Amino acid sequence: MNAGPIPDNAAAQRASLRQLLRIVIVGHVDHGKSTLVGRLFHDTGSLPEGKFEAIKKMCERRGMPFEWAFLMDAMQAERDQGITIDTAQIWFKTEKRDYTIIDAPGHKEFLKNMITGAAQADAAVLVIDATEGVQEQSRRHGYLLHLLGVRQIAVAVNKMDAVGYREDVFAEIETEYRAYLSSIGVTPTYVVPVSAREGDNIANRSTSMDWYDGPTVVGSLDSFQLPTAHLDRPLRLPVQDVYKFDTRRIIAGRIESGRLHVGDELIFSPSNKTARVKSIEVWPEPSNADGQPNTVSAGQCIGITLDEQIFVERGDIASHLKNPPVETEVFRARIFWLGRNALEKGKTYKMKLATADARVTVQEIEHVLDTTDLSSSTTTKVERNQVGEVVLRSRRLLPLDEHTRNGRTGRFVLIDGYDIAGGGIISMEGYADQRQLYTQRSQNITRVEHGVPTEDRERQNGHKGGVLWFTGLSGAGKSTLATKLERALFDRGYQTYVLDGDNIRFGLNANLGFSPEDRAENIRRVGEVAGLFSRAGVLAITAFISPYQSDRERARAAAGDMFHEIYIKADLETCEQRDPKGLYAKARSGEIKEFTGISAPYEAPDSAELIVDTSKLSVEQALEELLTYVEKTFRK
Structure with a gap:
């Protein structure tokens, strides 16, 4: 971790103010990505002194023609094989700004490394060979860039020299690929006809394509916007580790978004413990007289000390009290799967999210998407190189963000065994932020023991108290069976009462709507009330x-x-056929938003004490099953 010392000379200060943009170069194998990058370095004077000459001598020594790609391919094994097998990062500069160029492999089997590169990028250059046109990998890479949140994309149609610099060839490729990107919600910033080998439209305008009046590749890159948005987003500081240093206890990590000031009150998720920032530490310590900084921001690796000693551990996320991350144990995700074995429903994987590791189980595979034609299918597996829309459940609460709110803490990878098997982005559509459900705000309270023991209540009533929790889709028959069971049990001498969903919303929960958060609070309150009924000896x-x-x-x-x-x-x-209240019809017409089973999820029980299938049983048969269960379970 190094925030760096403050420069103390004017030249260093000017250099430190230069803009930096991270660009990933992607495309189908042999479409000329590394050649394009090598040419960029050469034509803009960004190569280290003597690098170009050294590569030329190496080619002469080996008796092989000079390749611009060799300027990028630094690994000996890559030169021998003639392919790029890993991501490589090299500094690149124009008059306007500095760049980190991330060259990513195009082979299907190396997609894992391509994702690693794209996940770090602020923008992308996607290369297409003019002689081959749009390929399967071209579509897949475009989709992956969209999946990873890369929104600034320039498409370089390469090897135009091989097609005689024909405008019609370029126009056909541009039209086809723009249409595909548009179908997935991506608008390429520029589509540029180039010849990386000959240097056409790389840094200098081509004299062979005077029909093209757009920018060069360098011009395209310089037009991209800096990723400043994450500075204005809510603070997210994933905890990397906690160190004892001198007499200080320093919480270390990288600020992924937002700003942090000395004196800020922080909440650490998922524990929800709070403390104020006592100091900010950076290494090496600043050499200026002002000492450690009072303010730091996104992208900086820092440490902080707190005004009180609370338990904080790796994987926690520090944020301000306002706009903290979501806390949940279940969420939707869109996953690109790269594992040797298919992703399967019911299987558990390790998830790496920011600095946290967690075990997650695939609860549901809702759709599998073919990235080449965007067709979807329903299945219980996501095969290698497919995209799956899934529901994941963790064994504990996780702090996270929807990807659309914060890409830094809204994407993750899955580990199968010891291998990175997939990467994904998070959606909370249909699911609630559970933070408020676990936060106790009352203080100075003490539980009071009742004067009537549970055993005495059971002996007087002749039955145990309890909660019969009916769950199921709207129209399954819950209310009908609940009221009939209540009457039948009352006639048999039971102390019993029905808590019905609609009735509760007239009073106790009249202030709640039907958002995922309100639904969760609705059930929390009812659960607590039903628990009180059961301890009073009533069968709720x-x-x-x-x-x-x-x-x-x-x-x-x-x-x-x-x-x-x-x-x-x-x-x-x-x-839906029953639809006793007409709710399904309204949901299908769009009058009711987030209706369970239609536009909101229903998670069926996997270990219910009793299942009553009303699609196969009459009301009388279902009631008889319930009465038999109650008599066997609760009668004293």
Whole structure:
């Protein structure tokens, strides 16, 4: 980690103010990426002194023709094989700014390294061979750039000399590729006809293509915008490690977005502990008289000390109290899969997100997308080089961001065994931020023990208290069965009461809407109330869709071993046919947003105490199953 000393001479200060942009070079194998980069270095005078001459002598010594790509291919093994097999980063400069050029491999089997390069890039140059046109890899690379959040893309149609510098050939490729990129929501900034070998439209305008009036490749690069947006985004400081140094306890990490000041109050997720920044540490320590800085910002590797000693560990994310990251154990993701074995539903992988490692299970594979023609299919596997839209569930709460809000903390990789097997971006569509559900705001409170023991209540009632938690899609029959069961149990002498979803929203939860967060809070409150009923010796029956597994687990925790999950099962088609309240019709027409089963997820129970399939049973048969279960489980 090195924020660097402050320059103390004017030349160094001017140099430090030069802009820096990170560019990834991608494209199909042999379309001329490394040649283009080599030519860029040469034509702009960016090569180290003697580099060009050394490569020419090496080629003469080996009896081979000079290749511009050799200026980029620094590895001996790559020269011997004639292909680029890893990403390489070299400084590059124009009059306007400095660049880091990331040359990424084009072979399908080397896509993993291409993703590694693109994930670090602020912009991209995508190379297409004019003699071959748009290839499968050209589409795949375009899609991957979009997936990784690279929005500034220049397309270089290379080897125009090989097609006689024909305008019609270029126009056909430009039209086809612009149409593909547009279909995935990408607009290329420029499409430039070039000949990397001959130097046409690289740094200097081509005299052989006077029909083209756009910028050169260098002009395109210089027109790209600097990635300043992450400076204005909410603070995200993933904790890399915690060090004891002198008498200080220093929390170290790289600021991924936002700004940090001495005195800021921070919240560390997912623990939700807070403290203020006492000092900011950078290494080596500044040589100026002002000492350590009071303000740091995105991109800097720093350390901080706090005004109080709280437990912080690697993987935590520090943020300001306002606009913290999401905390969740379930989220949607779009994953590009590179593993030798297919990604499978139900399988668990290691996820690396910022500095955190977590185990995640593939809960659902919703769609598999073919990146060449954008067709989708439904399956239980995502094969190598496919894109899957999936739902992942963690064993613990994770702090993260939606990729559209913060690309730095909204993308991750999956590890299968010891290999990087896939990379993805995060979406919370349909799922709730669970932070508020775990935050206790009341202080100075003490639990009060009741004067009537549970055993006495059970003995007087003749049955145990408990929670019968009915879950299922709208129209599955939850409310119908709940009220009929309540009447039947009351007639048999049970102390029982129904907590119904609609009725609760008239009173206790009248202030809640139907966003994922409000739905989660709705179920949290009901779970707590049902738990209180059960401890009072009452058999509480709830009738709620309660679509999220995590919400039902919280309700189970509130009632303990008195909780019994009852899955009132019916498939979506059956529920739509019934549609007792006309809600499905409204959801299909767009009148109701985020309706469970249509535009919001339902996570069916995987270990319910009882499953009642109302698509196969009559109301009377279903009621009989419920009565049998209650008599066997709760009667004293």
